[in-house]
Amino acid sequence: MFCTWEHLEIRMMDTRTLINKMHGSLTPSDREFALEGCESISRRVRWWPIRRGNLKVISELSGIEMLIDVLKVWLDDMPVATCAVRAITMIASRSQSEADRVLEFGGLAITENCLNVHSDDREVQQATKKLIKVLTSRSSNLAQREIRICCACAMNNVDLKCAIELGRIMSNDRRQRANSAVDSVTRHRSADMASLVRTVLNHMNSHLWSQQVQDAGLDALTEFGRRPTDVEAALLSCNAPEAVVNAMLKHPKSFEVQWKACLAITLMAESSPLASDLGKRGAVKALKLTYTNFNNDREVQQQVMWALGALSTVSTNVERFQREQIQTCVVDVLRRDNDTKIRPEDKVALPLSLRSVWTNKQLEDAVYGAGATSRPKKPTKADKKDEVFATLNPVARHGKGRYNRVSDEYGSGTPGLLD
Numbered sequence: 001m002f003c004t005w006e007h008l009e010i011r012m013m014d015t016r017t018l019i020n021k022m023h024g025s026l027t028p029s030d031r032e033f034a035l036e037g038c039e040s041i042s043r044r045v046r047w048w049p050i051r052r053g054n055l056k057v058i059s060e061l062s063g064i065e066m067l068i069d070v071l072k073v074w075l076d077d078m079p080v081a082t083c084a085v086r087a088i089t090m091i092a093s094r095s096q097s098e099a100d101r102v103l104e105f106g107g108l109a110i111t112e113n114c115l116n117v118h119s120d121d122r123e124v125q126q127a128t129k130k131l132i133k134v135l136t137s138r139s140s141n142l143a144q145r146e147i148r149i150c151c152a153c154a155m156n157n158v159d160l161k162c163a164i165e166l167g168r169i170m171s172n173d174r175r176q177r178a179n180s181a182v183d184s185v186t187r188h189r190s191a192d193m194a195s196l197v198r199t200v201l202n203h204m205n206s207h208l209w210s211q212q213v214q215d216a217g218l219d220a221l222t223e224f225g226r227r228p229t230d231v232e233a234a235l236l237s238c239n240a241p242e243a244v245v246n247a248m249l250k251h252p253k254s255f256e257v258q259w260k261a262c263l264a265i266t267l268m269a270e271s272s273p274l275a276s277d278l279g280k281r282g283a284v285k286a287l288k289l290t291y292t293n294f295n296n297d298r299e300v301q302q303q304v305m306w307a308l309g310a311l312s313t314v315s316t317n318v319e320r321f322q323r324e325q326i327q328t329c330v331v332d333v334l335r336r337d338n339d340t341k342i343r344p345e346d347k348v349a350l351p352l353s354l355r356s357v358w359t360n361k362q363l364e365d366a367v368y369g370a371g372a373t374s375r376p377k378k379p380t381k382a383d384k385k386d387e388v389f390a391t392l393n394p395v396a397r398h399g400k401g402r403y404n405r406v407s408d409e410y411g412s413g414t415p416g417l418l419d
Contacts, residue, residue: 225267262303309351
């Protein structure tokens with residue numbers, strides 16, 4: 001592109017003057033200035049010798065909000081939208097605080113809208129996908145951090161807003177001036193459990209693809225499950241059982257997610273309404289799938305058994321056990337328990353509540369099939385007697401009695417003892 005005098009003048013401006021002028025040039029008639037201004041900001045952030053000072057100026061003058069406004073005004077203009085997206089990507093990838101501000105001002109939703117508007121342009125698609133990747137990665141980290149804060153608030157009975165305010169105060173360098181503010185914040189110690197549950201589940205549903213977010217969310221639900229009477233209504237209204245099942249189905253090969261999900265189900269199932277809702281949302285099917293996928297992992301299979309035992313206290317879940325054929329898992333546990341080749345520490349314990357669901361006849365039908373005639377018979381006394389004699393008399397005898405003499409075919413050769 002040919003460089004005109006106007007373009008050269010923009011490139012020679014200092015960063016503070018450029019951003020101030022771009023704040024006042026958000027009209028359609030200033031398209032060329034906005035286009036070249038976004039390109040100039042990208043270059044100033046890309047070059048490492050001047051990057052730090054320019055990022056500081058951009059943060060002070062709300063440059064990221066200005067770039068988002070540019071993207072909103074010229075969303076349908078492919079060249080300007082591409083330059084604005086590249087400038088935002090350059091800033092967000094080099095400053096976590098600016099990436100947080102992009103998310104705060106709805107930059108992710110605007111970028112996804114730009115991706116849909118210019119679905120036929122390869123250049124715009126490449127630029128917007130790169131920005132979406134940067135923002136989603138940062139948003140998952142923020143979600144994980146906020147979930148950890150919610151878990152800490154539930155453990156210490158502290159309100160979420162007060163905890164966030166306290167963290168902001170303590171991160172300030174002038175801590176000696178913040179003592180009074182800390183005292184005023186810590187006076188309020190009543191945690192709103194419904195708000196904590198809602199925040200955790202919103203993050204889990206928004207970042208279903210992120211294993212780290214699901215891991216942190218299941219930790220928080222496990223903490224909530226330790227006091228089901230306090231948060232039962234909130235867990236039911238926010239569809240916590242569905243979030244747990246979705247995490248199990250989305251990450252079927254993750255040890256951490258599966259183990260923690262089974263533990264959360266075990267604790268949540270202490271409440272009968274939650275246990276019923278877990279079965280309704282497909283927890284039984286997900287648990288059987290986990291038992292099958294982790295066939296050689298005793299720890300996960302043990303957690304699956306505890307979760308199934310907790311769910312078996314509800315009659316409707318027992319009917320779901322029959323439909324999903326959970327008895328095959330029970331038979332596998334019993335078979336391994338009777339196998340002497342397996343070490344005791346490698347065997348899986350079977351909860352009594354789960355074992356009592358089926359009779360011995362039903363478990364035999366699960367192994368051999370109903371009405372099968374080829375089941376192994378119990379040994380009779382005669383069979384045991386023949387087995388003993390076979391071990392005592394290794395030499396074959398042609399006579400019919402126990403004390404009959406050996407036949408003549410063993411008498412040939414040198415007289416003496418038989419070989």
